Amino acid sequence: MCIIRFEHVVKILGGKEILKDFNLSIREGEFLTVIGRSGCGKTTMLKLINGLLLPDQGDIFVEETNLKETDMIALRRRMGYVIQNKGLFPHMTVEKNITYVPVISGKKNKEENHKLALKLLKLVGLDEEMAKRYPEELSGGQQQRVGIARALAADPRILLMDEPFGALDEITRQTMQDEILKLQRKLKLTVVFITHDIREAMKLGDRILVMDEGKTLQLDIPENIRLHPINDFVKELVKSV
Known part of the structure; x- marks a missing residue:
C-alpha cells in the first residue's frame, strides 16, 4: 500500500x-x-x-x-520529525522534551507521560536516569537518541x-x-x-x-x-x- x-x-x-x-x-x-x-x-x-x-x-x-x-x-x-541539530528545548528536561507532543495534544496525565518517557528512553537505548537531565548534559549521540524518542512519542x-x-x-x-x-x-x-x-x-x-x-x-x-x-x-x- x-x-x-x-x-x-x-x-x-x-x-x-x-x-x-x-x-x-x-x-x-x-x-x-x-x-x-x-x-x-x-x-x-x-x-x-x-x-x-x-x-x-x-x-x-x-x-x-x-x-x-x-x-x-x-x-x-x-508524524515524527527528526533533524540534524536534534531540535530539543534546552530549558526542558529530557522527559519533558520527549512528552512535549503528547502534552500539547491533550494528554496531561503526568504518571502516564512519565511511563511513556521511560519506555521510549529504553527503546532508543538510553538509561531511565537520563529523564531528569537537560540536553546540554548529554553527548551528541545521546541528544540524537532523545530527538528520536520525542519523534516516536506520538506513536x-x-x-x-x-x-x-x-x-x-x-x-x-x-x-x-x-x-x-x-x-x-x-x-x-x-x-x-x-x-x-x-x-x-x-x-x-x-x-x-x-x-x-x-x-x-x-x-x-x-x-x-x-x-x-x-x-x-x-x-x-x-x-x-
Whole structure:
C-alpha cells in the first residue's frame, strides 16, 4: 500500500522553482533514503509531506488523504520529525522534551507521560536516569537518541528524518544507523531519511531516491543504483561505495 504520494508537484520558493513536476510514491513500511546535492529539493520535499510547506501546483496524499483537505496540525502530530541539530528545548528536561507532543495534544496525565518517557528512553537505548537531565548534559549521540524518542512519542506511522546523523562522529553515526534500522523494523515505520552520504543511503534504504534540480534522477533498490547508475551524476555519486 502507498502511504505517501506526490502527483505533479511544483514548489516555488523565493521566486525559484525548487520542485519541478515532482512525482513519488512511498510504500507503507518502507525505508526510503533521499540523496542529492545541496539545493536539489530534498528538505523541501520532506517539509511538504508534513504540511510545513504547501505545493504551488499538484497534489500530495498522506494515508490516502489529500493534504489540501486535512487538518495540518493533527497531521504533524501523527508524524515524527527528526533533524540534524536534534531540535530539543534546552530549558526542558529530557522527559519533558520527549512528552512535549503528547502534552500539547491533550494528554496531561503526568504518571502516564512519565511511563511513556521511560519506555521510549529504553527503546532508543538510553538509561531511565537520563529523564531528569537537560540536553546540554548529554553527548551528541545521546541528544540524537532523545530527538528520536520525542519523534516516536506520538506513536507515528511515518518518521521523517533530515540528515539526523550528519553532525555525529563516525563511530556514533554507525551505531545510530544500526539503531534506527532496528527501530524501523520493530515498529514497522515508514521512514523518509535525507542524507548527503551515499554509504549511509545504501546501508539504510530499501530504496534510494537520487534527486537533482528538483526532479527524480533515479529511484531504485541500492544494488541497482550501484550497478546501473542512470547517468554520470549518479555514477560519480556511487563511485566511493
